[in-house]
Amino acid sequence: MGLVEIATGKVLSSFSVFLFLTILLLVVARRISTAILLFSAQSAIITAEVLATGFRERLAEAYVVGALVFLIKVVLIPRAFFRLVDRLKTPRDVKASTTPTQSVFIAAAMIYLSYAAVHSYGQSVRVPEDALAAAVALILTGAFLMVSRNKALMQMLGLLVLENGIYLAALTTTYGMPLVIEIGIFFDILIGLLLMGIFTFRIRDTFDHLDVSKLRRLRG
């Protein structure tokens, strides 16, 4: 086994560390632009994992998928986000409802929980435990971001992080899905993003702010 193979085999688990790093940075990020950049970086890491999986499993399709991930999640979505922030002309603060210290502790607890949750599963099935734990942690972080950040843009970003987590979980447990499904997923994200973008504009136009904590008239 050559050096390259060993390296790619290790990529899947060792890159998880970088993912955890992005998680910790995301929960303390104060500015929306920082959060977008972190999301972009996170997606780049996931691209690397896709390529590594493709190389190890000898799947030609995976390179196409990797290219797509890179194109959509690393380039397209962040650019769209930046444009959205520009056009909305809203203050750049994420409006966190937890302090950075609290956020870090919560994130740490979530990472611990995800390791604990996948522990028994990882032993029984042939999946890299670190990568799966990172996936669960990403899902939790996405949800956490959606709950604790008041700006509507951050709800979108939280959803995307969550989606990243789901994608990674699928990748690590199935070793790459068929191309058709991947394309469907990407299409899904783009449409979702489009809709959410439209709605943020509508929210801004109707209420003159993007603070979801003030939108509470929908109740019986």
Added chain:
Amino acid sequence: MIVVVTASTGFAFLVGWELMTLVSAGLILMEGDSTERRHNVFIYLMMMHAGAAAVVASFFLFLPYSHSLDFASIRTASASMPAGIRTLIFLLAFVGFGTKAGIIPLHLWLPRAHPIAPSPVSALMSGVMLKTAVYGFVRFAFDFLGGGPSWSGYVVLLAGAVSGLLGVLYAIAEHDLKRLLAYHSVENIGIIYLGLGTSLVFLAHQAPVLAALALIAALLHTFNHALFKSLLFLGAGAISNATHTVDLEELGGLQRRMPVTGATFLIACCSIVGLPLFNGFISEWLTFRSFLAGSLLTNTKAQIVLPLMVGVLALIGGLAAACFVKVFGVAFLGRPHSKEAEHAEEAPLAMRAGMGLLAAACLWIGILPGFFLRPLASLAQVLVPGAGVPEETLSIARIIPWVAVFVLGVGGAAALLKHRRKMVRTWACGLPELSSRMQYTSTAFSKPIRFVFSTVYKPDRKVESLPADQPYFPATISYRSVRTTSYEKALYRPFVDLILSAAHQLRRMQTGNIQVYLLYIFLTLVSLLMFLRFQG
């Protein structure tokens, strides 16, 4: 509805059951929309769902023993089930199907849903939907559980007696035609349950032939009720189509303007009160016979209770007769009470054809019951093992056609020998002109009965004369009497209060903030992961 009766597995049955509820709720709302309507439909839906919950629960209680919701496997499994579970299933099925059938005190939705539903929908609901509930109950009590201890029969008997009596008493006090008919549905379901209860009692005391007799009576009455109640509702529809009201106080004299509707309505009235030669008679007669046969049992309790039910059924029949004399007399005879009734026109041909068909069916069963008794008898032999064809059904099928021939002969002879009639004006106490204000109103007609049974109605009477400062020279006097029987409050209030307070507690969770909802999802996710971790 067809799905419900053709289903051979519990799952299909439940799907059909729910579908029936939802579709009928939609049908009720077909004629417009208002707060009151919505309120009534809401009550309807709520009671239906509570009933459906009981039905679902009773089905699922079979599961640990049968491993499948197939009717056949349920049947075989029920033999090996402990008595406690069987009791629970029986009670759940009784309550669940009773809600749909409208036995008192679970009937609340009936008088609310019918007046607002379009008449054909009422006909369908009362004629067919209530019957699916009876079907379901028969399926459970006879087919699955194969009878039960004798007390279960008495429970059904009691529910039937209470529903029958209170149903007909409430019906008499009503003057909204459709609500009156709705209360009569309660009454007839009561009669059907009387038959079913008797059958269960006989079954518990090892008298299969008599059980089959009572079951046949109940099933035939179910079928009959479907016929004549549909006919009555269609008649009510024809009336409301012609006069735009179903308030008896505003009708009158319709027989002359709507002869076909009147004739078919009369046939339905005769059927529902159980006059001989009409279909109601056959089934009520068989029910009577099965009650009387109760004295043949060796069990003392059954010997006393069953013949007593004869009195109950007779009282129901008599009161129903009074009620329909009132309905027909006030609505179709006499003079019109309002402009609309005066200018009523006969219903269109399609309506008349539908009513005529049902009326013909009523007469057919009434005169030639043998056609219908034979298949019912063979069905009863399937449901009640070891039962022969009861002698009573054969005898009635033999006698009735001859009675019909005799009555027709006498009637024809009387018509031939009829001497000339002498026409005089009605005496009006010496007043020059008769006006419609002088005749009995629906409320006045039922007054004696309401007086006798005032303990049941507990009326809240109020006489107001205006102007108030001149009590001896009143300009107008208004009299109001409202039934205040408040078991509805006593029975339902605690439930409603409990549910409302629970809902208020739950409402605190509903903050309207997106992030709180997201937090709920997040917490669910986290707790599920924790569960996963500490489970394995």
